[in-house]
Amino acid sequence: MPRGLNNWTYRDVDRFLRKRGFVLKYSESGSAHRYYVRTEQDGEQIVTVAFHGAKTMYGHRVMRSMIAQSGP
Numbered sequence: 001m002p003r004g005l006n007n008w009t010y011r012d013v014d015r016f017l018r019k020r021g022f023v024l025k026y027s028e029s030g031s032a033h034r035y036y037v038r039t040e041q042d043g044e045q046i047v048t049v050a051f052h053g054a055k056t057m058y059g060h061r062v063m064r065s066m067i068a069q070s071g072p
């Protein structure tokens with residue numbers, strides 16, 4: 001896994017979310033976005049992830065947003 005919040009690929013984000021109990025729910029056809037869902041007592045928590053293959057494309061702000069969406 002990459003250091004800090006730089007150089008994350010889709011695969012790194014996928015591992016990060018799966019370790020926190022998220023499951024790939026769906027991806028819209030023709031879209032570059034994947035939706036991960038975690039079911040909790042209060043309802044579902046959803047995180048949207050852009051998919052661009054093996055490119056390292058997630059910057060500081062995007063990574064902070066995904067981490068914040070994934071909760072504790």
